[in-house]
Amino acid sequence: MALTPLSALAPSASRVLERLAPPPEAIDEPPKARPWKLLILACFALAGLSLLLPSVPTYDPWAWIIWGREIANGDLVTTTGPSWKPLPVIFTTPFSFAGDDGAPLLWLVVARAGGILAFAMAFRLAARLAGPVAGVIAASALFLADEFIRNFFRGNSEGILVALCLWAVERHLDGRRRDAFWLGIGAALLRPEVWPFIALYGLYLLVVERKLSTVLIVGGGGLGLLILWFLPEYLGSGDFLRAANRARQPNPDSAAFAKYPFLEVFNRSASVLSVPVYVGGTIAFVVAAFRRDGLYLAMAAIGTVLMVAVAAMTQAGFAGNLRYVALPAALVCVLAGAGWVWLVRAAHERAGRVVAIALAVVVAAGSAPFIIEDVRELDEAAWRIDQEAQLYGTVPEAIEAGGGREKLMSCGTVYTGAFQTQAVAWYMHLHEMESEIFAFPPGTTIAPSYSALSKDPRFPTIAKTRKWVIGSSCAR
Incomplete structure (x- = not known):
């Protein structure tokens, strides 16, 4: 039997990849700005309703709530507790006037609204790439991601971080670059890994717009970022770098204490998403690499750089908590939604509807065991949320x-x-x-x-x- 030459296979592979990719005309159409005001209101409404469920903050959010009250009283002390985060305290300072019971609940509403918005933005961004089915896949994958709901439901800031970053991507695609910049500044007030990205985006704005107002916006945003991160920490502890020093005092079970912390971060993070999500993300990356599509490749690159940054910081002695990989995981979810839809579309164009439906059924059936396991873990997370709420709430x-x-x-x-x-x-x-x-x-x-x-x-x-x-x- 004669072997097929590689040169003969190349055109065939090329045609398959072309069928996987989205139609060029869909990419070249001028973008329309997505509505957002009603979406934000809906997210806050759902977050408010969620207070009917167990609703008590966890360790880090309690610190932000305490610091808010201390700022309101002119008596900030940050010598102990978790690392300083500016964005939550911007909210918890006015919330402190709601009293012992009201302030924690108000922060939970903000944190949960951010988490709900993250699902919505994952849907919108993936749907923009490959249609509503891709959006459903992306939002569902993020919903089932390990610890994501548990973290934002207890008041941690990862839900807000994911929402702001995905929203910034959308606003950029809508041509609202300044909105994207300010959303990026908000994200940078939550995690230092975002700083290089917002700095690069600020430089991009300066080059593209070349306006004095842009210089003021970028310069003011950068200056505000530095002031909000370092000045309160200095006033509260006498040390500009207290947050960094505290972050290098991780819990005993931290990846920082592993033999190879850098590799341990990737090892532990592997379970955050299920195998079908990683496969879908890989499909999207391969197609994007073939098409040289800057958007998809940029999302993959940002997710990779963020993972490497978390791993490198852990190698340097920082905590490396699993929740720090929520943002790169969310980007993989978005790409996975697009990847699976592109694959089924290619099957439909190449082999017909029956084959496409059969492929979709096979993919769904193969994903079912992973979904069942993720749902079981969600149930366990709900139990843990309830137990923690019973303790702190009493x-x-x-x-x-x-x-x-x-x-x-x-x-x-x-x-x-x-x-x-x-x-x-x-x-x-x-x-x-x-x-x-x-x-x-x-x-x-x-x-x-x-x-x-x-x-x-x-x-x-x-x-x-x-x-x-x-x-x-x-x-x-």
């Missing part, structure tokens, strides 16, 4: 059971568990550093009932609730 009950803030403070320092310091500090109206974890009498303990601190004989129990044990050395 701190006021524990304080009341112990006799109130004044009585608990009268014995000395307040001690609690390592991950409960922020919630206790918020409800006790303390600075974060005043809620400590290394207990020494005299003092009071407000400890989870499962913790060793709740059984410390130096702090005899004075009250109990369903989730907490309150002890005091003054009870002797």
Whole structure:
């Protein structure tokens, strides 16, 4: 049997890739700006309704909420706690006037609205690339991504980050470059990995527009970025780089402590998305590389650079938490939606409707086990959200059971568990550093009932609730 020459295969492969790619005329059409105001309102409405579900912030958001109150009171202290993030505090400062119960809920509405908007933007961007089916695939893939919902539902900022970045891409494609720049500035107020991208985009604006107003916008945005990141940190801790130093004190289970931290980030991140999503993203990349399509290649390149940046920072001793890869994962989801749709379209054009439908069925059937597993993990995440909400949300009950803030403070320092310091500090109206974890009498303990601190004989129990044990050395 004679072998087919490679030269004969090349034209055939070329034709297949051409069929996979979107029609050129669809790309060349002048873009129309997408409506967004009603979308934002809808996202906030859904986020407000979500408060009917367990709704209590987690560790980092509690710090942002505390810092907002301290700024409002002119008494900012950032010497302890997580790394400083400017964007959340822009919201939590006015939210602090809503009181102990209102401020956390208001921030949760913002964080959850950002997460919901991320789904919407993943849909819109993928639908723009390859139609509504691609949008559904992209949004569904992001919905099922490990830890994504759990993170933004508890008030973390990754949902907002993904929403702002995908929206910035859309506004750029709509020709609204200044909008894209400001959305990028918002994202850069959340993660330092975004800084190089917004700096490059600012230079691009200066070259393209060549206007004084553009110089003022880019210069003002860059200056504001530096001020908001570093000045409050200096005023609160006396150290411009306190956030960076804190980020290099990761938890014991961090990838930073692996033998090869750089590789460990990729190893752990592999489970964020399922195999069908990676395959779809690869298809899109291959087609884009063949067509030399700048948009798709740029999205793939940005996702890759972000992953490498997170891995490199982890190698340098930073935490490398899994939630830091949410943005590159979202870009893969968008590309995956386009990739699978292009493949089915190519099958339809090359072999007819029956083959295309058969291919779609095979892909769906092959994806089903992964979807089932992802849904199971979502169910587990919901349980964990509920358990955490029951713990943090009942701190006021524990304080009341112990006799109130004044009585608990009268014995000395307040001690609690390592991950409960922020919630206790918020409800006790303390600075974060005043809620400590290394207990020494005299003092009071407000400890989870499962913790060793709740059984410390130096702090005899004075009250109990369903989730907490309150002890005091003054009870002797």
